[in-house]
Amino acid sequence: MPQLNPKPWFMILFFSWVIFLTIIPTKIINHIQPNDPTQVDAKEHKNDTWNWPW
């Protein structure tokens, strides 16, 4: 069963983490979710959307 063979384990570990840490977070963090637009005459403005905590 070749999928259980850990032979190039360091290369797989290294490259998967490099891809996981460099490419994907930069793409994910670009997805911002601004507040829904409210009407000009709205009494209250709802600010309940969630965003990345930093």
Add this chain to the structure above:
Amino acid sequence: MMTSFFDQFASPYLLGIPLILVAMLLPWLLFPAPTSRWINNRLITVQTWLTGRFTNQLMTPLNFSGHKWALLFASLMVFLITINLLGLLPYTFTPTTQLSLNMGFAVPLWLATVIIGMKNQPTIALGHLLPEGTPIPLIPALIIIETISLFIRPLALGVRLTANLTAGHLLIQLIATAVFVLLPMMPAVAILTASVLFLLTLLEVAVAMIQAYVFILLLSLYLQENI
């Protein structure tokens, strides 16, 4: 010609390049950068909605200090779900069937949650090794069992993903081979088998998504215990 049903899980080489690298590197072209405008295209809108809802769902039970993990979890979810789903396409290689890749993600992230627990709240972290209200004679045995169960978590996490995807790919291949073999002999049975194959493929699409989610969910539960 396939020599063995397990050959599909060995990373193929093309021009000396292991295709596991290509299979991990190329899917991110499917995630274009969102614009700064209000209106995005359909793909980006779905991706924004999905990451937002998923992160919201995952972070709700965690307290605020755990929210620092939001980006890491969302990224890992997108990574696993994309590779799992694209791996179901015919003639592709699935990197997440490799035990070394899954353990490579499971062990460091599990270790991070344990280290955070031991550093920030050692009493509570060690307290998880003994459930409340245990009868006194059972205490030594229970601590040993809980310690083993703590250390077996990363193994279970990695093996779960590997085993599920391997089993799914193997079943698809076995039934597809059966369809081809049966077709000249018993066409009616072959068509019936092909419809089973279709249903199995639907199941595997579900499994690919569910297993990616389960991986992240379990990591978030481990984090929740320790933060």
